[in-house]
Amino acid sequence: MIKKDIFSKKVQDYTFSVLFFLIFSFSIFFIIKPTLTTLFSLKKQAKDLEEVDQFYDQKIVMIAQVQQFLENHREKLPLLKEAIPDKPNLAKVIDDLNKVSSESGFLFKKIDMGETSLKEAKEKKYNQLVLNIEGEADFSKIFNFLEELLKQRRLKMVEKLIITQNKESSPSGLLKVEMEINASYL
Amino acid sequence: MIKKEFFLISLTIFVSVIVWMIADIYHAFYERKIAIPKLPSIKTYHLDDKILNILVEKQP
Numbered sequence: 001m002i003k004k005d006i007f008s009k010k011v012q013d014y015t016f017s018v019l020f021f022l023i024f025s026f027s028i029f030f031i032i033k034p035t036l037t038t039l040f041s042l043k044k045q046a047k048d049l050e051e052v053d054q055f056y057d058q059k060i061v062m063i064a065q066v067q068q069f070l071e072n073h074r075e076k077l078p079l080l081k082e083a084i085p086d087k088p089n090l091a092k093v094i095d096d097l098n099k100v101s102s103e104s105g106f107l108f109k110k111i112d113m114g115e116t117s118l119k120e121a122k123e124k125k126y127n128q129l130v131l132n133i134e135g136e137a138d139f140s141k142i143f144n145f146l147e148e149l150l151k152q153r154r155l156k157m158v159e160k161l162i163i164t165q166n167k168e169s170s171p172s173g174l175l176k177v178e179m180e181i182n183a184s185y186l
Numbered sequence: 187m188i189k190k191e192f193f194l195i196s197l198t199i200f201v202s203v204i205v206w207m208i209a210d211i212y213h214a215f216y217e218r219k220i221a222i223p224k225l226p227s228i229k230t231y232h233l234d235d236k237i238l239n240i241l242v243e244k245q246p
Contacts, residue, residue: 014189021196025203033207041214048220055222062228069231079241153244 082153086186088129089154093183096152097133104144106177110134114180129183130159136174139163149181157182 070077094111101108114130137145142163149156160180 014193018192018196021200025196025200028203028207033203033210036207037210037214040211041217041219044215044217045219048218052220052222059225059228062230065230066228069233073233073238076238076242079238082246083241151245153241153246
């Protein structure tokens with residue numbers, strides 16, 4: 001009776017299915033899943049590495065461009081630093097003004113520094129050193145002074161220029177000059 | 187009856203393992219393995235040669 005029950009068709013089908021599901025679940029869990037996970041993980045890793053490679057390629061091209069740029073302008077780039085230095089170099093500016101003054105015959109009466117903000121404004125790309133100058137000279141000397149001043153490599157801007165006739169001066173025709181000069185620095 | 191229950195339990199285990207495997211594969215495929223490194227930005231420079239030529243002519 002028992003023998004007959006075990007080998008009946010229905011019992012055999014259930015046993016086969018149960019064994020199939022259990023063995024296949026075991027093999028999926030311990031063999032197929034780790035293999036597929038590793039496979040897809042490696043595939044993703046390769047994709048990520050391609051992206052990183054592309055990113056590094058872009059950076060290398062950009063560095064090469066900058067290197068090329070520096071190579072092409074190597075000799076002339078220090079001139080930019082002379083034109084707009086990274087520090088105010090007030091002594092150099094005064095020295096430049098004295099040199100121009102002695103060359104052109106422009107007489108200084110007064111030089112003072114205007115308002116300079118010591119706060120570094122983030123949106124500002126450069127800072128300015130403001131110098132207020134008062135002096136005396138005839139028109140040709142003033143013209144020479146300005147011409148020589150603008151010939152200098154350190155960039156300076158004449159922001160304001162007031163020329164008035166000096167009533168107190170001698171009849172030699174000296175004019176009173178007030179000017180505001182801005183020297184830029186980074 | 188007990189045979190049928192065994193069958194259902196084994197089927198549940200099978201389906202759970204399949205779902206677990208799919209979830210694991212999905213996670214392995216979409217999880218970023220290697221992060222893009224953070225490097226300082228490199229600017230492209232453009233400089234007009236005229237400016238440099240003018241500066242060459244000026245007095246130091």
